Amino acid sequence: MLRDAGFADVSSETVPFRFDFGSSDEWWRFISTVNAPVAARLRRLDAAQLDQVRQESTAEIERFASGDRLALAAACLCAVGRK
Secondary structure (H helix, E strand, C coil): CCCCCCCEEEEEEEEEEEEEECCHHHHHHHHHHHCHHHHHHHHCCCHHHHHHHHHHHHHHHHHHEECCEEEEEEEEEEEEEEC
16 A cells, blocks of 8 residues: 555565553543544434444453553554655
């Protein structure tokens, strides 16, 4: 993509990281307010739909629990180039 935009000397690197949350409730607060695309979509739901999404999502996210914390592995693709 960078090369197609006219950049040279393009390189990329995947940088792993982890999201740590104290509970599924903390995760829900993050995902429903800080994560803008998700928060925007959730705002379109009525109360019953939102409650259903929250229940199903938090039940699913619990599989990442480690003790009393949630540890979610993630990765960021970082790319640089020279114009």
